[in-house]
């Protein structure tokens with residue numbers, strides 16, 4: 001859900017429409033604040049260990065009960081690599097060293113856009129254990145991963161698999 005600003009979060013003044021770059025955006029008449037419609041940013045991780053990939057069954061919406069990669073929304077204070085590692089640790093108790101970007105995925109959602117930064121990384125510690133966000137999790141052989149609910153996760157997995165085959 002997108003939050004619609006009606007008052008300036010900096011000074012409290014009521015926002016009024018302002019023409020900017022050919023469109024009307026809510027802006028503060030008293031200070032510099034403009035409610036630019038930034039996308040939401042999420043991260044996902046292809047966590048792998050000896051050719052197997054860590055997949056979770058989601059415990060929360062969206063996609064509750066479906067298979068997915070570990071991931072979630074990025075916090076403003078962390079880098080996307082830190083966010084991917086944190087989400088994986090929180091959801092699965094597996095600690096992963098992030099290697100590199102698997103893909104950047106963009107989609108339009110109601111009220112704006114969603115940008116998913118998907119990384120790959122290998123297991124360096126911890127042991128997979130169920131959590132509220134991931135009540136079931138399993139390591140699958142890379143070519144036996146079940147259908148993932150999010151197209152961003154499917155693309156990340158495909159890209160990672162392709163890059164891995166290229167490296168052999």
Ligand SMILES: [Zn+2]
Pocket residue numbers: 008009010011012013028029030031032033
């Ligand atoms: Zn203001």
